[in-house]
Amino acid sequence: MSINLDCLNINGCKNIYRNLSVSELVEVAVKRGEGVLSDKGALVVNTGKYTGRSPKDRFIVKQSSIEDKINWGEVNQPIDEDIFNKMYDKVVNYLKGKDIFVFDGFVGADKEYTLPIRTVCECAYEAMFANQLFRRPTVSELVDFEAKFNIIAAPGFKANGKEDGLNSEAFILVNFDKKIILIGGTQYSGEIKKSVFSVMNFLLPEKGVMPMHCSANIGNDGRTAIFFGLSGTGKTTLSTDPERRLIGDDEHGWSDKGVFNFEGGCYAKAIKLDKDKEKEIYNAIKFGTILENVVLHSNGKPDYDSNKYTENTRAAYPIEYIDNIEKSGMGGNPDTIIFLTADAFGVMPPIAKLSKEAAMYHFMSGYTSKVAGTERGITEPKATFSSCFGEPFMLMNPAVYAELLGEKIDKYGTDVYLVNTGWLSGGYGKGDRIKLSYTRTMVKAALEGKLKDVQYMEHPIFKISMPVECPGVPSEILNPKNTWEDKGAYDTKALELAEKFQQNFKKFKNVPESIVEAGPATKEASCV
Numbered sequence: 001m002s003i004n005l006d007c008l009n010i011n012g013c014k015n016i017y018r019n020l021s022v023s024e025l026v027e028v029a030v031k032r033g034e035g036v037l038s039d040k041g042a043l044v045v046n047t048g049k050y051t052g053r054s055p056k057d058r059f060i061v062k063q064s065s066i067e068d069k070i071n072w073g074e075v076n077q078p079i080d081e082d083i084f085n086k087m088y089d090k091v092v093n094y095l096k097g098k099d100i101f102v103f104d105g106f107v108g109a110d111k112e113y114t115l116p117i118r119t120v121c122e123c124a125y126e127a128m129f130a131n132q133l134f135r136r137p138t139v140s141e142l143v144d145f146e147a148k149f150n151i152i153a154a155p156g157f158k159a160n161g162k163e164d165g166l167n168s169e170a171f172i173l174v175n176f177d178k179k180i181i182l183i184g185g186t187q188y189s190g191e192i193k194k195s196v197f198s199v200m201n202f203l204l205p206e207k208g209v210m211p212m213h214c215s216a217n218i219g220n221d222g223r224t225a226i227f228f229g230l231s232g233t234g235k236t237t238l239s240t241d242p243e244r245r246l247i248g249d250d251e252h253g254w255s256d257k258g259v260f261n262f263e264g265g266c267y268a269k270a271i272k273l274d275k276d277k278e279k280e281i282y283n284a285i286k287f288g289t290i291l292e293n294v295v296l297h298s299n300g301k302p303d304y305d306s307n308k309y310t311e312n313t314r315a316a317y318p319i320e321y322i323d324n325i326e327k328s329g330m331g332g333n334p335d336t337i338i339f340l341t342a343d344a345f346g347v348m349p350p351i352a353k354l355s356k357e358a359a360m361y362h363f364m365s366g367y368t369s370k371v372a373g374t375e376r377g378i379t380e381p382k383a384t385f386s387s388c389f390g391e392p393f394m395l396m397n398p399a400v401y402a403e404l405l406g407e408k409i410d411k412y413g414t415d416v417y418l419v420n421t422g423w424l425s426g427g428y429g430k431g432d433r434i435k436l437s438y439t440r441t442m443v444k445a446a447l448e449g450k451l452k453d454v455q456y457m458e459h460p461i462f463k464i465s466m467p468v469e470c471p472g473v474p475s476e477i478l479n480p481k482n483t484w485e486d487k488g489a490y491d492t493k494a495l496e497l498a499e500k501f502q503q504n505f506k507k508f509k510n511v512p513e514s515i516v517e518a519g520p521a522t523k524e525a526s527c528v
Helices: 022-031 081-095 124-133 139-143 190-203 235-239 279-284 356-365 398-412 436-447 487-505
Strands: 015-018 043-045 058-061 077-079 099-107 115-121 149-154 171-175 180-184 210-218 224-229 245-248 251-255 258-261 265-269 290-292 314-318 336-341 351-354 367-370 382-385 415-420 456-458 465-467
Touching: 022 043, 022 124, 043 124, 077 081, 081 149, 081 171, 081 180, 099 124, 099 190, 115 124, 115 190, 124 190, 124 265, 124 290, 124 314, 149 190, 171 190, 180 190, 190 210, 190 251, 210 235, 210 398, 224 235, 224 258, 235 265, 235 336, 235 436, 245 251, 245 258, 265 279, 279 314, 336 356, 336 367, 336 436, 351 356, 351 436, 356 398, 356 415, 356 487, 382 487, 415 436
Parallel strands: 015 099, 043 290, 058 077, 058 171, 115 149, 149 180, 224 336, 336 415
Antiparallel strands: 099 115, 171 180, 210 224, 210 245, 210 251, 251 258, 265 314, 290 314, 351 415, 351 465, 367 382, 456 465
C-alpha cells in the first residue's frame, strides 16, 4: 500500500514499504544481512553493542504543555527542543536514498483508548518487530489511517554525544508536542516498544485509566488477574498458564470497564529457556518470531543457555503464537493482583496478603534483587527498587499511579498478594530458590480464592500477612524464618532489607502516613 512521509519531512528515500507481510519482511531482512533463520524458522538478529535499553540516552523534550506533569530526574531526563530539532534534521537527511519500512498499527485493545501509531524503520526486522509486538490493523483500517504518534528508528545513524547535546551515540528522544519518538544509534528493538508504552503511561492517567507494567490473564470463570514484577521475577512465566487465557504479558491499562492489553505480541526473555518449564514460550519460537542476541549452533538450533552476547536474550512473537489466549485482549476488573519479587536475601515470605495501604507502599517501592551473573560488577545480592514495577517507563510521579491503584482496589474489592519467587534458607548462594511448582500452586490458590479465609499471621518486620497454610505447599516454608538454621541471622538479614526499603521510600514526598506506616519496621522485633 503506497504512502508518503512528507508530513514527517521524510522524503528522498529510495523505496518506502508499508505494512509488508511477515514473510516479505523476513525475506528482505535475510537478503539484507540483518538476520539469519534458526532451525525452526525464527529470524535471529544480533543487535551489536546495545543488547538492552540505554536508559541514560532517553530524553523527553521539555515543553510548557508537559513541564509540570513529568517526574523529571535521572530517569526522565529533560532536553531542549532545539537539540531535538537538530537531531531530527540529521536523521531525516541520513534516511535519504535508503529503503524505508513502515508499520502502521495500534496500541491498546480497548478502542476507546487506542493510540494509532506509525513506525518508520531503517531496518526491515524493526518493522517486523513492530508488526509482531503492536496491534495489527485490518486492510480497511489502513485506508484512512492517521497516526497520533510517530516512531522513527534509524539505528545506523550515530550521534556525536556531548557535541550533539546528548550522552552517547545512542538516543531516544520523546517529543509530546510533535508526537514523535526519535531513535538512533541502537539496534535494540526494545527501545521501540518501551518508548511507545512510556507515552501511553503518560497519556492514560488523564483519562482515569491506570497504565500498568504487568501481565494479565483470565480464568474459565471469567475472573481476571494481573501480575506485576521486574525482570527475572517470573512475570511472563507465571502469567502464561495453560489453565488460563493470556490477555497480555507486559503492558496493560485498567479502566472502569476492566483490563486491556496495549500489545499484540510478547517480548519474552529467552535466556535459559526450558522447553518443559516454559513450553508455551518455547513453542512460540518459530517462523515469524524474532530472536535477539541468541547464539545458534552450526545446525541452526538456538543455544538458549548461552549468554555470549547478553543475559538479555529475547523472543518477540505475536500473542497468537500462544495457544491459550484471550483474543479480544481484554478482561474484567481484576479480582486478584500479584506483586512478584525475587528476594535473594531469603527473608520475604513465599506469599503474603497485602492491605490496600501495603499494596500502595509495595507498588511504589517495586522491590526485587539482582544476583551475581546478571550484571557486571554484581558479586552478591543487591536490593533493587523500581517504582510501580516499571520506573523507567512511568513518566509521572509514582504517587499518581499509586493513587489510581488504591482507588481501584477500593472500588472493585481486589485482593493483592506479594509473591516471592526468590530464595529461602539463607538466601542466594546458601539456600535454594523456591520451587516453581510451589509458586504456581500458591498463585493458583490465590487466584481461585482459596486464601481468602485461611488463618494469617503478621510478619513483625515487614508487616504483611503470611498464610499459615496453603493447599499443596509445605506449611513450614510459608514463614521464611522456619527455613533458616540460624534464626538470629534471619532477623539480622530481615532488618537489613527493611532498612533498604525505608531508605528507598524517603525519596517520595508528601505520602499519606497510612501508606508509610504500612511499610516494614526497622526497630528490633521478635520475628515469628
